[in-house]
Amino acid sequence: MKAFVYKGPGKKALEDRPVPDVKAPTDATVKIIKTTICGTDLHILKGDVPTCTPGRILGHEGVGIVEKTGPGVTAFHQGDHVLISCISACGKCEYCRRGMYSHCTTGGWILGNTIDGTQAEYVRIPHADTSLYPIPPGADEEALVMLSDILPTGFECGVLNGRVEPGATVAIVGAGPIGLAALLTAQFYSPAEIIMIDLDDNRLEVARRFGATQTVNSKDGKAAEKVKALTAGRGADTAIEAVGLPATFLLCEDLVAPGGIIANVGVHGTKVDLHLERLWSENIAITTRLVDTVTTPMLLKTVQSKKIDPKLLITHRFKLDKILDAYETFGHAASTGALKVIIEA
Ligand SMILES: [Zn+2]
Numbered sequence: 001m002k003a004f005v006y007k008g009p010g011k012k013a014l015e016d017r018p019v020p021d022v023k024a025p026t027d028a029t030v031k032i033i034k035t036t037i038c039g040t041d042l043h044i045l046k047g048d049v050p051t052c053t054p055g056r057i058l059g060h061e062g063v064g065i066v067e068k069t070g071p072g073v074t075a076f077h078q079g080d081h082v083l084i085s086c087i088s089a090c091g092k093c094e095y096c097r098r099g100m101y102s103h104c105t106t107g108g109w110i111l112g113n114t115i116d117g118t119q120a121e122y123v124r125i126p127h128a129d130t131s132l133y134p135i136p137p138g139a140d141e142e143a144l145v146m147l148s149d150i151l152p153t154g155f156e157c158g159v160l161n162g163r164v165e166p167g168a169t170v171a172i173v174g175a176g177p178i179g180l181a182a183l184l185t186a187q188f189y190s191p192a193e194i195i196m197i198d199l200d201d202n203r204l205e206v207a208r209r210f211g212a213t214q215t216v217n218s219k220d221g222k223a224a225e226k227v228k229a230l231t232a233g234r235g236a237d238t239a240i241e242a243v244g245l246p247a248t249f250l251l252c253e254d255l256v257a258p259g260g261i262i263a264n265v266g267v268h269g270t271k272v273d274l275h276l277e278r279l280w281s282e283n284i285a286i287t288t289r290l291v292d293t294v295t296t297p298m299l300l301k302t303v304q305s306k307k308i309d310p311k312l313l314i315t316h317r318f319k320l321d322k323i324l325d326a327y328e329t330f331g332h333a334a335s336t337g338a339l340k341v342i343i344e345a
């Protein structure tokens with residue numbers, strides 16, 4: 001089968017690999033229909049993710065058809081259409097029993113990281129019963145690819161951790177796919193204002209279409225002042241960090257209102273200064289989280305009932321044998337306008 005393989009920092013290739021088989025009784029193999037590329041995959045290709053070693057097939061998102069199940073799999077059968085979660089969960093360990101699937105002792109984020117992933121014609125899914133979701137008949141499978149990772153990530157790490165409330169002011173720093181997923185799902189709670197902040201005017205325009213009430217271009221370094229001006233000097237009740245850089249986290253520290261929450265979503269590679277000398281008396285909270293995907297079934301229902309349309313995030317489509325082109329397009333989002341690219345296997 002064809003598979004996209006990480007070959008070490010700065011190196012990648014489309015290779016021929018053997019079709020994976022079930023190893024453990026709880027495994028299933030899935031024939032991929034559609035997958036996508038995540039910002040995290042770009043981090044891996046740069047060499048930022050040491051747990052992912054050269055030779056690994058990347059990808060932790062996708063939809064497919066169950067090809068084969070181990071004898072311990074009871075919830076899925078050959079031919080079932082399934083949504084693959086980016087997080088594998090045994091459902092039994094201490095963390096899984098607490099709903100913290102991201103820290104499952106034999107799972108978590110392993111797909112396309114410590115085991116081969118979804119950017120291939122087939123993938124082996126461990127703990128299949130508790131890591132796959134059935135796709136309802138008639139569902140738009142392309143839209144559901146957005147539910148493998150980015151929608152639960154934006155929702156759980158940004159909106160839920162940020163405790164978005166009716167009438168609240170939300171600022172989202174970063175209008176990439178994750179920030180836009182937070183923007184879409186924040187609207188479940190009817191905040192009064194959602195202020196989107198980014199360097200790219202095109203992405204801010206997209207954010208307007210997705211429901212942002214205000215947009216701020218942070219190019220001039222005055223985003224915090226602008227947010228204060230838009231909120232009668234208060235700042236934002238929820239500041240969602242969806243970039244993962246020191247500057248963008250500092251911006252959240254600067255624009256959070258007294259009593260507010262900074263909900264970090266971004267993947268940080270370096271340390272960030274925490275200005276406690278200013279924030280100690282402001283009654284703020286800071287949250288961090290790796291997505292648990294506990295909300296995936298709920299999000300699936302909201303997509304089915306058209307409360308949200310994650311298909312809006314899809315800007316480009318490629319066949320699997322053109323995945324190197326897909327990486328080029330996704331990796332140069334500022335010039336290509338790419339948000340999420342669909343790869344058809
Ligand atoms: Zn991802």
Ligand SMILES: [Zn+2]
Pocket residue numbers: 089090091092093094095096097103104105106107
């Ligand atoms: Zn577990």
